[in-house]
Amino acid sequence: MTPTLCETCRWMREVITPKESRFLLCQLSITNPDYPKYPPQPVVRCEGYERRGESHADDA
Ligand code: SF4
Known part of the structure; x- marks a missing residue:
């Protein structure tokens, strides 16, 4: 399966x-x-993408 940014x-x-x-x-x-x-998958390009778990104090 193609990896999705999501x-x-x-x-x-x-x-x-x-x-x-x-x-x-x-x-x-x-x-x-x-x-x-529910964005159609896979998403390969996204303006709103922010990597999880990096430098945001409010990350879970
Ligand atoms: S911002 Fe973009 S990459 Fe992130 S969940 Fe939404 S559609 Fe997916």
């Missing part, structure tokens, strides 16, 4: 349905209507 993006939240389908929710969509809630 996998390593701090805005992504994984959603698993009761039938165990997996969706990647883009949390940037909450504040920015330019981003779809």
